[in-house]
Amino acid sequence: MKKPEKKTKVLLADDHLVVRMGLSAIISLEKDMTVVAEAENGEDAVRLAAEKKPDVVVMDLMMPKLDGAKATAEILAANPEAKVIILTTFGGSIDVKRALDAGARSALIKATSQRDLIAAIRRTAAGESVICSEISNTLESDADSVDLSERQIEILSYVAKGLNNREIAEVMHVGRDCIKAHLKTIFAKLGVASRSEAAALAVNRSMVKV
Secondary structure (H helix, E strand, O other), rough: OOOOOOOOEEEOOOOOOOHHHHHHHHHHHHOEEEEEEEEOOOHHHHHHHHOOOOOOEEEEOOOOOHHHHHHHHHHHHHHHOOOEEEEEEEOHHHHHHHHHHOOOOOOOOOOOOHHHHHHHHHHHHHOOEEHHHHHHHHHHHHHHHOOOOOOHHHHHHHOOOOOOOHHHHHHHHHHHHHHHHHHHHHHHHHOOOOOOHHHHHHHHHHOOOO
């Protein structure tokens, strides 16, 4: 007797019921996939991912309670084997970068065709990274536009090494207020909200050496 093929377990996370229904209907047509849970906010996505252990999470970028980037980080912290596909209305966003830096494997715009979405789920489940052209083009453009001064790069390198503002100020022989001001500018240019995000992004993009 032939052993049934293992189906890819998919969790859908989107705060719009109509979107979840549409995605579920599309996926249900595929013999090698099954929707194991649906979440209407980021917190539910994290909880259900822990319960259902999906292979792939199709995650809306902008959701209540916990956005897609933060939910991605929490899901992968609990289950590193999961693969996350980010869905977004727009081709480019600071939040897309945050989600990818948090570990999302793939990113698609919501206007993606049914065929391309299914293909992306299969490829992502297999460990590939699928970034649609609308998003990749914008990410490349945004990366090219990041213009940090030599001093800002130096400060960022110290942040990546784990130094706090006082320690950086001592090493660079400046006041802490000066470092604080520079960091505010650096965060704005990188599109991040914290030291850890800035450090992770800088290391991932090889902007600094640790």
